[in-house]
Amino acid sequence: MSGYVIRKEDYLRRLRLIEGQVRGLARMIDEDTYCIDVLTQLSSVTSALRSVGLGLLDEHLHHCVVDAASIEADRGDRTITEAVVAIERLLRA
Amino acid sequence: MSGYVIRKEDYLRRLRLIEGQVRGLARMIDEDTYCIDVLTQLSSVTSALRSVGLGLLDEHLHHCVVDAASIEADRGDRTITEAVVAIERLLRA
Amino acid sequence: MSGYVIRKEDYLRRLRLIEGQVRGLARMIDEDTYCIDVLTQLSSVTSALRSVGLGLLDEHLHHCVVDAASIEADRGDRTITEAVVAIERLLRA
Amino acid sequence: MSGYVIRKEDYLRRLRLIEGQVRGLARMIDEDTYCIDVLTQLSSVTSALRSVGLGLLDEHLHHCVVDAASIEADRGDRTITEAVVAIERLLRA
Numbered sequence: 001m002s003g004y005v006i007r008k009e010d011y012l013r014r015l016r017l018i019e020g021q022v023r024g025l026a027r028m029i030d031e032d033t034y035c036i037d038v039l040t041q042l043s044s045v046t047s048a049l050r051s052v053g054l055g056l057l058d059e060h061l062h063h064c065v066v067d068a069a070s071i072e073a074d075r076g077d078r079t080i081t082e083a084v085v086a087i088e089r090l091l092r093a
Numbered sequence: 094m095s096g097y098v099i100r101k102e103d104y105l106r107r108l109r110l111i112e113g114q115v116r117g118l119a120r121m122i123d124e125d126t127y128c129i130d131v132l133t134q135l136s137s138v139t140s141a142l143r144s145v146g147l148g149l150l151d152e153h154l155h156h157c158v159v160d161a162a163s164i165e166a167d168r169g170d171r172t173i174t175e176a177v178v179a180i181e182r183l184l185r186a
Numbered sequence: 187m188s189g190y191v192i193r194k195e196d197y198l199r200r201l202r203l204i205e206g207q208v209r210g211l212a213r214m215i216d217e218d219t220y221c222i223d224v225l226t227q228l229s230s231v232t233s234a235l236r237s238v239g240l241g242l243l244d245e246h247l248h249h250c251v252v253d254a255a256s257i258e259a260d261r262g263d264r265t266i267t268e269a270v271v272a273i274e275r276l277l278r279a
Numbered sequence: 280m281s282g283y284v285i286r287k288e289d290y291l292r293r294l295r296l297i298e299g300q301v302r303g304l305a306r307m308i309d310e311d312t313y314c315i316d317v318l319t320q321l322s323s324v325t326s327a328l329r330s331v332g333l334g335l336l337d338e339h340l341h342h343c344v345v346d347a348a349s350i351e352a353d354r355g356d357r358t359i360t361e362a363v364v365a366i367e368r369l370l371r372a
Binding site: 091 | 236240243244247248251252255256259262263266267269270273274276277
């Protein structure tokens, strides 16, 4: 089971908002909006995406990692290593 | 005129792809995909957005900033200060 | 006990290298090195610092979080929440 | 001439502070400080480095780029392309 299941509706709602924001970016470009204003909006979409990522990571650590560690130490360790790789990917994205 | 006008179609195409990727993220969550796989996909969307941001910034510096500076030094300076604030916002997003 | 204790010498060695790199940055500025070359070196110092941060986070999750969770579920949860706040701070830094 | 020359003393002072902060990080690790406290301090060093980077970039755009563009359009363009590559490197660091 995925760690975020209990807040699934919340994540789906936030992603719909982000999808609308991306469409808004396209509209701004289509209407020749001043570059800096497009960039400001783009930073806000990036920030919203990052928040979703941090939320998913939070649930993952609270549920999947703790569950894996409680079953078997080795399994917990593998799950943590995998999570750290995901955090690194977020940091460099 | 916005600096990205000549590549407008390219930006619109990239934003449509990103919009599709965000919808893909929602679908992954709706289907209870494993958290780490959702995070990997989310990093890739963030990275695609950042590339669009860097592209817009590049055009902005090549066109708007150079144009503003050629009209009047002060105006060039204000445009650069504004661009640096936008870069800072991208960095912290 | 801190999670990084067994690799303490390795971290101290990496931080000494980073300290030397920061001194190198000051020397570059003192010698009026071209801005872009200073920025390239600065990105490399930032990247080295981030790697140390990811290493510390990795040890923290593998040791402190797993230990806390094995003592008491609530304690594990608090430790994870604290770690996620630290990850967010790294992301925005 | 480098764009930051007039604020050279300010940059040297900030880099000395950062060097001291990196030494402080090593001291924290040497004294087995709690991982999360080390990470908080590390985020603050990273943030101080980024501010120096943004400052250098700001001076670079205000001086070197504008100078290059005033000499010859092509030269301005090359300098801007080089600056955007440096910004991308900062973003991914």
